[in-house]
Amino acid sequence: MQRDFHYYGTYCAASLAGYSHEESMAIAYSAELVDHCSRSFLAALKAPLSAATTQLAFEMANARTDILGLQDITRIWASFHFLPYDLNREVGKGGRRYRNKYRLICDTNGPLLRETVRLAKGKGLQAAGLAVHVLADTWAHRYFAGTPSLVINNMSRNVVELVTREDGSIDEQPVKFRNSLSGDDLSTGIFTCTPTMNSENTVMNLGHGRAGHLPDYSFARYKYLPAWAEYHEILKDNPSDYYKAFCQMVYALSFLHGSHESFETERYATSTVAPWEDRIRSFLVKRQLDIMDEWHALATSITGRTLEDFSLDKYQQEYLCASPDEKNDTFLGKFILAALEQKGMVTNKIYSSGNPLAGRSIEYREGAFAGMKDYLVLISDAARRIGRG
Amino acid sequence: MDTYEDQKALLRRHRDTLYIAGTGTMILGLWSMAEGGLNMLATSSLQEGMSTGWEQVISSTQSIVAMLVFMILLMLIQVYVGVCARRESRGEERGSFYLVLAGIFVVLDVLFIGVEVFLATQSEYSVDETIVHLTISILSAFSDLQLIVSCLRARRLSAALEG
Numbered sequence: 001m002q003r004d005f006h007y008y009g010t011y012c013a014a015s016l017a018g019y020s021h022e023e024s025m026a027i028a029y030s031a032e033l034v035d036h037c038s039r040s041f042l043a044a045l046k047a048p049l050s051a052a053t054t055q056l057a058f059e060m061a062n063a064r065t066d067i068l069g070l071q072d073i074t075r076i077w078a079s080f081h082f083l084p085y086d087l088n089r090e091v092g093k094g095g096r097r098y099r100n101k102y103r104l105i106c107d108t109n110g111p112l113l114r115e116t117v118r119l120a121k122g123k124g125l126q127a128a129g130l131a132v133h134v135l136a137d138t139w140a141h142r143y144f145a146g147t148p149s150l151v152i153n154n155m156s157r158n159v160v161e162l163v164t165r166e167d168g169s170i171d172e173q174p175v176k177f178r179n180s181l182s183g184d185d186l187s188t189g190i191f192t193c194t195p196t197m198n199s200e201n202t203v204m205n206l207g208h209g210r211a212g213h214l215p216d217y218s219f220a221r222y223k224y225l226p227a228w229a230e231y232h233e234i235l236k237d238n239p240s241d242y243y244k245a246f247c248q249m250v251y252a253l254s255f256l257h258g259s260h261e262s263f264e265t266e267r268y269a270t271s272t273v274a275p276w277e278d279r280i281r282s283f284l285v286k287r288q289l290d291i292m293d294e295w296h297a298l299a300t301s302i303t304g305r306t307l308e309d310f311s312l313d314k315y316q317q318e319y320l321c322a323s324p325d326e327k328n329d330t331f332l333g334k335f336i337l338a339a340l341e342q343k344g345m346v347t348n349k350i351y352s353s354g355n356p357l358a359g360r361s362i363e364y365r366e367g368a369f370a371g372m373k374d375y376l377v378l379i380s381d382a383a384r385r386i387g388r389g
Numbered sequence: 390m391d392t393y394e395d396q397k398a399l400l401r402r403h404r405d406t407l408y409i410a411g412t413g414t415m416i417l418g419l420w421s422m423a424e425g426g427l428n429m430l431a432t433s434s435l436q437e438g439m440s441t442g443w444e445q446v447i448s449s450t451q452s453i454v455a456m457l458v459f460m461i462l463l464m465l466i467q468v469y470v471g472v473c474a475r476r477e478s479r480g481e482e483r484g485s486f487y488l489v490l491a492g493i494f495v496v497l498d499v500l501f502i503g504v505e506v507f508l509a510t511q512s513e514y515s516v517d518e519t520i521v522h523l524t525i526s527i528l529s530a531f532s533d534l535q536l537i538v539s540c541l542r543a544r545r546l547s548a549a550l551e552g
Contacts, residue, residue, distance in 0.1 A: 230402075233397070
């Protein structure tokens with residue numbers, strides 16, 4: 001998904017879930033920050049690099065694709081953008097390597113989503129924002145895996161977009177892909193995607209690169225053949241999926257806000273969103289590169305307040321000026337803790353299922369002394385919470 | 390029992406195989422042409438004729454031209470078979486003539502494999518060359534056979550789905 005949904009859409013969802021304007025801004029900021037918190041960003045802040053929630057284009061270009069490099073890539077993308085659906089799914093064909101990658105395919109309403117939202121409970125607004133970013137991406141990025149893999153993430157070039165005409169009829173238009181950096185041209189139906197590379201583990205085959213930005217456009221409805229689907233056609237209905245994602249975000253944020261006791265999958269706050277349903281559905285189908293203005297207008301309608309634009313350096317000074325003991329209490333410090341927790345949880349789940357693609361996972365709490373020192377801060381933070389509680 | 394979607398997926402698989410087999414047939418046809426041409430240049434009786442007299446040169450040239458024409462014809466037929474297979478894989482209706490030609494090529498390839506194996510037992514025959522020729526012939530036979538099988542399966546499935 002793009003900024004229109006992650007920032008403005010999250011603000012709307014948080015407001016509907018009962019958060020105040022300031023709290024909703026913090027949640028929305030954190031949700032959007034997941035797409036910007038790269039190693040370069042953290043290095044400039046002298047913050048733990050293990051908390052990276054994304055990799056920028058030049059970082060991807062420099063990324064190693066040996067076993068350690070692939071594990072590093074998978075840890076980031078599977079934890080924050082392509083949450084695996086079922087780590088024990090039976091494949092029915094292929095060897096162990098194929099099975100491990102197949103099990104990382106992202107889809108909605110999986111057990112890991114439940115863990116993600118529950119992990120954020122009581123951990124602050126930053127954790128809430130991070131959790132709903134992950135939730136939203138399970139809808140947009142479903143059917144792709146957060147690990148570089150040709151045999152999983154590739155797709156046939158015969159993609160057909162379902163375009164609704166003014167008279168209501170549906171036209172099937174072939175989607176044309178190109179590999180240039182010129183961006184997508186909606187008028188001619190030409191979309192940019194990563195080039196075809198026959199190497200299994202090239203970063204060009206990470207996530208939905210082969211489909212370009214199609215999964216991130218709320219208006220897109222299209223049919224295609226993913227490499228893993230054995231020639232079965234998938235219909236991706238983004239307007240419908242995005243609306244469900246929004247309703248589920250409201251439900252998740254209501255849980256995190258304390259409005260109800262538990263978070264379960266396959267539940268949506270449709271009644272809460274109902275007064276705004278027609279308006280949301282009408283701009284989700286707008287054939288535009290982004291719908292920031294529409295979400296912003298909706299946010300103003302819900303709360304009567306105007307949102308400030310997202311600014312990456314908003315909280316950087318606070319973090320830089322804080323003493324080492326106080327860093328974890330700053331806005332970015334809390335976000336970093338949430339990111340470490342989420343990445344640690346997902347990596348641990350993947351490793352515990354017997355899948356080595358995200359690397360080893362060690363439980364510090366069980367007395368282990370090896371592993372990434374960045375994660376030790378989670379032990380001290382947990383102890384601090386217990387002390388306060 | 391397979392569902393309607395499973396059958397459509399199977400049809401796509403057969404058409405995909407047909408497309409690949411058709412492409413393979415075209416490439417192998419071009420390869421055979423290139424290999425035959427290079428072979429002729431390397432072991433040309435024209436060179437022998439040049440040392441013995443103009444009558445020999447003319448005779449050698451005639452046989453070379455005849456062989457070239459034959460090789461080009463074979464190549465064009467294989468390319469035609471490949472193009473028809475690729476078009477049918479995209480859902481266009483093609484006749485069965487190209488399937489008959491593909492069947493003939495399968496028979497010729499099998500015969501050629503037999504000849505190669507026999508000639509390989511002759512002491513003056515190069516082992517390396519034999520292995521290469523055999524590999525290409527086996528690949529060609531397999532490709533043509535797969536083309537026929539996937540085409541027939543695709544047609545049967547397509548008829549069943551429409552019916």
